[in-house]
Amino acid sequence: MVPLNTADQETPREREEFRRSAPHFADRITADGRDGWPVEAGRYRLVVSRACPWASRALVSRRLLGLESALPVAITDPIQDERSWRFTLDPGGLDPVLGIAFLSEAYDARETGYPGGVSVPAVVDVPSGALVTNDYHRITLDLATEWTALHREGAPDLYPEELRDEIDEVAEGVYRDVNNGVYRAGFAEHQGTYEEAYRRLFARLDELSERLSTRRYLVGDTITEADIRLFTTLVRFDAVYHGHFKCNRNKLSENRVLWGYVRDLFQTPGFGDTVDFDHIKRHYYQVHTNINPRRIVPLGPDLSGWLTPHHREELGGRPFGDGTAPGPAPDGEAVPEQGRAL
Known part of the structure; x- marks a missing residue:
């Protein structure tokens, strides 16, 4: 961190x-x-x-x-x-x-x-x-x-040269208002600072939701660096940012487009199989004692929804472009059962 x-x-x-x-x-x-x-x-x-x-x-x-x-x-x-x-x-x-x-x-x-x-x-x-x-x-x-x-045979091009300017532009907005925005809200020490970060966060999420309503991925028709950068914040949103950081206009699971988008990525090999919800929740709720002084870790949210159908394939797109999906996680790297969405 x-x-x-x-x-x-x-x-x-x-x-x-x-x-x-x-x-x-x-x-x-x-x-x-x-x-x-x-x-x-x-x-x-x-x-x-x-x-x-x-x-x-x-x-x-x-x-x-x-x-x-x-x-x-x-x-x-x-x-x-x-x-x-x-x-x-x-x-x-x-x-x-x-x-x-x-x-x-x-x-x-x-x-x-x-x-x-x-x-x-x-x-x-x-x-x-x-x-x-x-x-x-x-x-x-x-x-x-x-x-x-x-790289493995069949590895995707995550930063294709012809799309780099667009990837960088999208990723910069995501970084400023989403990746970093949740922290600005969560660690705000004054009401006005919190409200400013909150408004910019949800304005950007609304913009991203509109963008993703007609396209499967953020840039082009395959997974790129921009999707990776957005995914790692969205996958933590309901578990920690919604409550712990007071980013609570709505849960991600209440946004049809973004919830479908993040589940699509989560179910794509290489994304969800790296996510440990147990580590995520224990870190945020037990380390940030200035926000959560009693260090109580909530039991929710229910993780079963992560594996439900997302229907994003109807928008087309090819997750790995001309490449292929990665194989299973190597021995010793699989996320323990208590951290997985089952």
Whole structure:
């Protein structure tokens, strides 16, 4: 999860209240290694929390592109302590490859005394144990465009060159008003700030609903980076943002178009099979004690609706373009039963 302490806001009141940090470590892993980090199978470890929407982008992209063996993953505990993300889900409380108890140790190996927050997703160089990048915007774009030599056969093109301008434009609005908008509302300290974020969030959702009423995907007729970025917020909406962050004009399940759209993606291999509702709910309700001081985790909502027919195929479109669906999740990466929609 990205720490909330630097600005990308647009209004003076929001600049006073809500700040999301820009990635401090923005190195890139490229096919030609021009930043000093070449694409190399098995060299790096992707550290994620299944609770975090920003990290979930990387999980979805990695699955769709078939990079599981080339870029192994480490899953953190959804509950943080004073040292942030920790590997308490692993035997002995240590990541079995990096040999560390806290992701902060990889940050320290990169920059001693780094004063910023410890965020996921993060890519760590296994030989040195040092962080390479925590640039959540760039990681997925590079997986799609720089790691192509290691993509599975039949991998989709998630960032097609001819559609990049439109993808970027759509994704920017989604980021500002939806991905980040729910946080602006949830962490608002004044009524006016909350109301401004709330209105912009639902105005953007209404615009997206209209756009998706006649097309299956956000850009073109296949899944792209834009869909991944919207999905990871929408899939958390009813479970946490509607109540916990007071984004409660209506539930997503009450919006026919967006509910159909997000279920379509959820039922597409590579999307729903990366979602852990147990991790999501426990993280938000137990870590954000300033919002939920008693740390009570709600039992709802009912998750069975995620697997109901969506009928979005009637709009046409080809989920993977000329490619194919990814296979099942690798051994050890399947979401535990308590976190799945059954």
